[in-house]
Amino acid sequence: MSNSTPATIEDVARIAEVSIATVSRAIHMPEKVANSTRLKVSQAIAITGYTTNAMARSLRLGRSNMILVVAPDIGDPNFSSILVGLENEARSHGYGILIGHTQNDAQRGLEYLKFLNSNQAAGLILFTGILPFGHQTMTARLPPSVGVFEPVFNGGIPYVGVDDIEGARKAVDLLLAEGHRKIAFIGDSRTRLAYTRRRMGYEAGMDAAGVGADLRIVLEGDGTIESGRLAVEQLFMRDTLPTAFMCVNDQTAIGVMIGLGARGYDIPRDFSVTGFDDVPQAAFMSPALTTIRQPRTLIGKHAMALLLELLSDGQPAETEILLRPDLVVRNSVSAPSREWATR
Amino acid sequence: MSNSTPATIEDVARIAEVSIATVSRAIHMPEKVANSTRLKVSQAIAITGYTTNAMARSLRLGRSNMILVVAPDIGDPNFSSILVGLENEARSHGYGILIGHTQNDAQRGLEYLKFLNSNQAAGLILFTGILPFGHQTMTARLPPSVGVFEPVFNGGIPYVGVDDIEGARKAVDLLLAEGHRKIAFIGDSRTRLAYTRRRMGYEAGMDAAGVGADLRIVLEGDGTIESGRLAVEQLFMRDTLPTAFMCVNDQTAIGVMIGLGARGYDIPRDFSVTGFDDVPQAAFMSPALTTIRQPRTLIGKHAMALLLELLSDGQPAETEILLRPDLVVRNSVSAPSREWATR
DNA sequence: AGATGCTATGTAAACCTTTACATAGATGAT
DNA sequence: ATCATCTATGTAAAGGTTTACATAGCATCT
Numbered sequence: 161m162s163n164s165t166p167a168t169i170e171d172v173a174r175i176a177e178v179s180i181a182t183v184s185r186a187i188h189m190p191e192k193v194a195n196s197t198r199l200k201v202s203q204a205i206a207i208t209g210y211t212t213n214a215m216a217r218s219l220r221l222g223r224s225n226m227i228l229v230v231a232p233d234i235g236d237p238n239f240s241s242i243l244v245g246l247e248n249e250a251r252s253h254g255y256g257i258l259i260g261h262t263q264n265d266a267q268r269g270l271e272y273l274k275f276l277n278s279n280q281a282a283g284l285i286l287f288t289g290i291l292p293f294g295h296q297t298m299t300a301r302l303p304p305s306v307g308v309f310e311p312v313f314n315g316g317i318p319y320v321g322v323d324d325i326e327g328a329r330k331a332v333d334l335l336l337a338e339g340h341r342k343i344a345f346i347g348d349s350r351t352r353l354a355y356t357r358r359r360m361g362y363e364a365g366m367d368a369a370g371v372g373a374d375l376r377i378v379l380e381g382d383g384t385i386e387s388g389r390l391a392v393e394q395l396f397m398r399d400t401l402p403t404a405f406m407c408v409n410d411q412t413a414i415g416v417m418i419g420l421g422a423r424g425y426d427i428p429r430d431f432s433v434t435g436f437d438d439v440p441q442a443a444f445m446s447p448a449l450t451t452i453r454q455p456r457t458l459i460g461k462h463a464m465a466l467l468l469e470l471l472s473d474g475q476p477a478e479t480e481i482l483l484r485p486d487l488v489v490r491n492s493v494s495a496p497s498r499e500w501a502t503r
Numbered sequence: 504m505s506n507s508t509p510a511t512i513e514d515v516a517r518i519a520e521v522s523i524a525t526v527s528r529a530i531h532m533p534e535k536v537a538n539s540t541r542l543k544v545s546q547a548i549a550i551t552g553y554t555t556n557a558m559a560r561s562l563r564l565g566r567s568n569m570i571l572v573v574a575p576d577i578g579d580p581n582f583s584s585i586l587v588g589l590e591n592e593a594r595s596h597g598y599g600i601l602i603g604h605t606q607n608d609a610q611r612g613l614e615y616l617k618f619l620n621s622n623q624a625a626g627l628i629l630f631t632g633i634l635p636f637g638h639q640t641m642t643a644r645l646p647p648s649v650g651v652f653e654p655v656f657n658g659g660i661p662y663v664g665v666d667d668i669e670g671a672r673k674a675v676d677l678l679l680a681e682g683h684r685k686i687a688f689i690g691d692s693r694t695r696l697a698y699t700r701r702r703m704g705y706e707a708g709m710d711a712a713g714v715g716a717d718l719r720i721v722l723e724g725d726g727t728i729e730s731g732r733l734a735v736e737q738l739f740m741r742d743t744l745p746t747a748f749m750c751v752n753d754q755t756a757i758g759v760m761i762g763l764g765a766r767g768y769d770i771p772r773d774f775s776v777t778g779f780d781d782v783p784q785a786a787f788m789s790p791a792l793t794t795i796r797q798p799r800t801l802i803g804k805h806a807m808a809l810l811l812e813l814l815s816d817g818q819p820a821e822t823e824i825l826l827r828p829d830l831v832v833r834n835s836v837s838a839p840s841r842e843w844a845t846r
Numbered sequence: 847a848g849a850t851g852c853t854a855t856g857t858a859a860a861c862c863t864t865t866a867c868a869t870a871g872a873t874g875a876t
Numbered sequence: 877a878t879c880a881t882c883t884a885t886g887t888a889a890a891g892g893t894t895t896a897c898a899t900a901g902c903a904t905c906t
Binding site: 521522523524525528535536537540559562563564565622 | 887
């Protein structure tokens with residue numbers, strides 16, 4: 161029963177007194193085998209504790225039941241809940257997920273490419289906005305792939321994310337509704353396309369409210385806590401200060417709050433701050449950060465579902481799935497204080 | 504070159520004008536093949552872009568180059584940095600990592616067992632303190648395994664973690680040095696063995712300082728933010744309050760800080776609080792949480808290294824590796840205020 | 847009764863490797 | 877010159893599956 165070596169399809173066939181072909185059919189195409197036979201087979205499977213050897217199956221079929229997930233950084237606070245969604249969906253369809261991170265290192269990217277070439281993964285989920293395979297990308301034979309968060313720059317790959325423009329719009333609109341006009345956008349146009357879209361949302365909101373270019377301040381950061389802190393420093397060197405900071409992501413917002421705190425200002429009394437992403441930390445800042453939530457687990461689920469569909473149909477039903485971002489109001493936003501407002 | 508179907512060892516053999524056996528040998532036992540032949544083979548490999556088909560290799564060898572990592576919850580803030588360590592170490596030895604989470608669901612545990620039975624993983628990393636395979640655990644054929652954070656309850660499996668007793672000791676000692684005597688320990692003796700050890704560190708520290716049992720308060724929680732909050736409520740129902748809260752982990756500490764904050768108290772003026780783990784959030788609390796750091800990436804690295812050793816040697820060099828936990832002093836601890844101290 | 851078609855099952859090849867065993871050639875010892 | 881060794885390579889089997897093709901039994905139709 162629980163022998164030292166696992167049961168093979170031959171063991172099952174012997175006990176059920178049929179051929180191995182019939183066993184295989186009983187498992188994968190039950191309608192093709194007689195009821196009585198099917199019964200004998202399932203009994204034999206129960207007796208032996210047989211499980212299909214995945215390696216043999218993959219070898220024969222020419223593809224595995226593993227999905228490779230590549231992210232630039234597994235430690236990213238956005239990563240783990242996405243993973244939950246991906247994993248659940250994959251598992252329930254008989255797939256496993258395999259994770260890798262590139263740390264923006266081309267060498268590692270290449271290793272994953274080799275990995276794919278050796279047939280170890282049937283599909284690919286990409287977190288980065290780019291295919292991380294360097295100059296070999298063009299000639300690479302890639303399995304069906306889908307991107308998460310943003311379109312993949314150099315490959316015609318469907319993706320699942322959030323409507324960044326709409327999300328950013330919700331943040332500006334809140335700020336505008338509170339009475340802010342001079343709103344600084346602390347952005348990052350280099351690392352991720354999604355960030356550029358968020359800026360578009362900011363501009364659109366300002367346009368719609370009739371706020372002129374003279375009241376807009378846009379600073380480029382790189383999406384890190386440190387860059388948020390730095391942005392504050394830069395702003396204090398200029399002669400005009402905003403009454404609110406709209407940040408491209410929560411990390412930046414946290415940096416801004418730290419920078420403002422270090423100068424002795426109170427949020428939201430002196431300045432309002434918004435983020436984007438709703439990382440777990442956001443709720444525990446003091447004050448708790450008002451931000452835009454990305455439904456991460458759901459994104460993961462949809463991304464995997466789309467990939468699985470691709471795997472069976474070959475054709476993507478849709479080329480992008482945009483989920484709705486939600487405004488989550490906490491305590492980092494209030495009306496501008498008189499002092500600043502009259503400046 | 505970048506054909507539709509990947510090159511096999513036969514393609515390489517044909518181009519190099521040798522047999523497939525020689526190609527295989529040139530790759531895996533280069534010293535067994537003549538220099539001239541080796542050269543021809545590597546040229547042929549370069550031309551074809553050949554990569555060994557991992558499925559075929561695993562099938563022939565009877566084991567894969569994948570390591571299964573099972574955690575109760577991927578979303579755990581402790582998880583991702585461990586993953587980084589695991590992944591880096593595995594990758595550099597030609598292994599990939601496969602992740603799964605059980606969510607404490609026995610059904611899912613069984614799925615992973617089937618997974619292992621189908622030979623898809625050469626080794627197993629366990630985050631839970633238990634083997635998550637229900638009643639089948641006893642009879643299960645398990646591959647070489649190692650635990651992370653704490654010993655695996657029902658299997659003689661080596662593990663890598665932090666010295667929890669020593670870590671907890673550092674926390675109490677800090678509190679004692681600041682002058683606290685009445686220190687409450689908010690613990691959790693149910694979910695993880697590591698937590699029980701932390702309590703042992705607390706008791707040992709109190710013993711060493713000669714603080715009697717009448718000044719010790721121990722409350723049982725379950726390691727969540729909510730349970731920390733609840734502990735505070737309970738304590739306020741009693742007639743005596745501690746001057747400091749030593750919490751079994753950061754989540755609990757965060758809960759305690761929230762509870763105390765809600766009642767209008769200031770930390771660390773009115774109460775001191777310590778955590779354990781140093782989750783990313785801890786640094787951004789207000790006040791920033793004084794806690795005990797687990798070197799997570801390092802733990803991951805060591806755990807994987809140990810597993811890889813097991814995989815090649817068969818015998819574990821050591822049965823447990825305990826890393827040193829570090830005290831990280833931030834702003835949630837100070838001397839007890841006069842008011843409470845004289846109580 | 848013979849032809850036809852359908853259903854359920856079996857036989858054997860293929861997927862790509864690794865490696866035990868065989869072989870051939872070269873070297874060295876007697 | 878014969879034999880033993882050694883080195884470099886080739887041949888073929890094995891690993892566990894899936895599936896095209898073959899076959900056998902049976903029912904249906906003319």
